[in-house]
Amino acid sequence: MSKFREESEFRAENTSPYSLLPFNFLKLNSGKYRVVTLAGDYTELDLVDLRALVDGELVAGSDLYLDLRSKGFIFDSLSKNNIALTSIKLRTKMAHVFHLTSLHMFVISLRCDHSCPYCQVSRQNIDSNDVFDMTESTADKALDVVFSSPSKYIKIEFQGGEPLLNFDLLKYIVRRAHKLNENYKRNLDFVIATNLAMISEEILEFCKQFGINISTSLDGPKALHNGNRPRPGKNSYEKTIKGINLCRDYLGREKVSALMTTSPNSLLQFREIVDEYLAQGFEGVFLRPLSPYGYAVKTKWAESYSIEEWLEEYKKVLYYILDINMSGHPFIEFYTALVAKRILKPSYTGYVDLQHPTGAGFSAFLYNYDGKVYSSDEGRMLAEMGDKSLCIGDLKQDSFLDLICSDQLKAQVGESFGYTSSSCEQCAYLPYCGSEPTRHHVLQGDFMGNKIYSPFCKRQMGVIGHVFELLENDSYRRILEAWAYDST
Ligand code: SF4
Known part of the structure; x- marks a missing residue:
């Protein structure tokens, strides 16, 4: 007979059929939330749905559940490869380091x-x-x-x-x-x-x-x-x-x-x-x-x-x-x-x-x-x-x-990694953003910078947020898709 109780007995009770994958979110002027995965997939949710997502209360099989699962916000027993998919996407987004x-x-x-x-x-x-x-x-x-x-x-x-x-x-x-x-x-x-x-x-x-x-x-x-x-x-x-x-x-x-x-x-x-x-x-x-x-x-x-x-x-x-x-x-x-x-x-x-x-x-x-x-x-x-x-x-x-x-290069690289920056790591726009360590070094004295006071951050917030707004309009979206896919 085992001397110890089973490991499962020490786990918190989890009745939810899914687990969360990492994401950040940002409150919009409309009152909704822009929610973005680590790999840059995104959606907009109202507060009720965001709470349900975080609290593990999404209804399994509902449209919202399936949408969030397909975008990599959650995984369940049928989609465990969402974890591997997230890491592949993240690696691709940051492939410049390779x-x-x-x-x-x-x-x-x-x-x-x-x-x-x-x-x-x-x-x-x-x-x-x-x-x-x-x-x-x-x-x-x-x-x-x-x-x-x-x-x-x-x-x-x-x-x-x-x-x-x-x-x-x-x-x-x-x-x-x-x-x-x-x-x-x-x-x-x-x-x-x-x-x-x-x-x-x-x-x-x-x-x-x-x-x-x-x-x-x-x-x-x-x-x-x-x-x-x-x-x-x-x-x-x-x-x-x-x-x-x-x-x-x-x-x-x-x-x-x-x-x-x-x-x-x-x-x-x-x-x-x-x-x-x-x-x-x-x-x-x-x-x-x-x-x-x-x-x-x-x-x-x-x-x-x-x-x-x-x-x-x-x-x-x-x-x-x-x-x-x-x-x-x-x-x-x-x-x-x-x-x-x-x-x-x-x-x-x-x-x-x-x-x-x-x-x-x-x-x-x-x-x-x-x-x-x-x-x-x-x-x-x-x-x-x-x-x-x-x-x-x-x-x-x-x-x-x-x-x-x-x-000197190691210092710039180390301090410009968004996921270790206290200002950026919780930002919904991090998967789309950059770093500009030189500018932060000049204006604030270190490569990471405090983004609250950063003109670079203000510009990024402004431009990325504006592009999201434009994407909601079908005609603008078609133009931006052409720019993204054909020209850069
Ligand atoms: S620089 Fe600003 S916009 Fe970019 S990830 Fe950091 S906090 Fe977000």
Whole structure:
């Protein structure tokens, strides 16, 4: 006879036919609750149903029971694989941590002919001496690191300053990367982030030969763009538009993209900006708020509008963009598309700001002109402001393994994991959200940040909540589904 009573006698009585899987919820203005599983499946419940769900009082076999079971809120004896399904979905949503490191940004010159007040980099004058240019020997070491990454996909992005001011080195890197790749056999891609003022047929011949993509800055109509992006001759807009058309002629329309930044002057001109992107034949626009780095801090532009003001204008122009789509002209707002993808698709996004733990380092390395390596573009911007805490190593002595295992990167990754953040772990929007550790480090002194005071969190809450509202409208839903499934 057993000396002890059976283990089952010590269990709390459980008459419910189901068990709960993890979920968070958020009260909506309507009084209902948006309830979201760990893996991002969602529903809306009123308080009575939410209470019944939590208290184990759902009626087995009812429509609500079956819906919540199929979405992974609960499991019962017939659906025990919901546990495994949740973990598979979660792993897929966070798959960026398994795909080390595909984006490699080379800052090949800090020199620039523009003097934009929102510049996030400590650009140098065009005729500064070449101490602000990367050397071949530094580039060689960077390429050794690039090809030590296990990623099948390698994208090398040339940045500055203005990278075309060091075009000889750019050519050297492209040719050497191709040579090395004969051995490594990765899917190799190149992008030049350029203001296009220096673009020429000779440069484009080279880009054509190696299939190089062009990414440029277009802030909106002529007066706005030239106001935001001063250069000698006050003709940045004219040069950009001429450059875009030349690039398209040589490389094809799909090889040229543009980004805008929301200066204080842009905020009330979102509609005009959208019209400019339409007029120039782009398939969409990315409405980016300013970041608190570099010249944007010195000029105080970074604090010239609040995230609430940005959100108000963003929502207004998003309706304008949706109307354009409904009139039969497809046109995307790319950030909304990324968020819609996070909500609607079980896949992960390569967009670093929508990843937690941070995609910095996992997804991207930045090699500065002086050989210092950062886990993100923002890291080097911060270093130029005197804060070196995001520098993860130096090409003089560090290998890929040293960089990816550096204490600086571990700190960013550890503190940007939403499920261990007291602010985020109970948030219904966590499966769709990101982390932005650099911004929290700058504004609040640690990588995790207190999200109650975080502009990033306010933006995420605003955008994700707005996308959910739009999804309730059938016409908007169809457009957002197309953006999520086709374009990002
Ligand atoms: S940052 Fe804000 S919106 Fe995002 S998961 Fe954390 S609390 Fe939620």
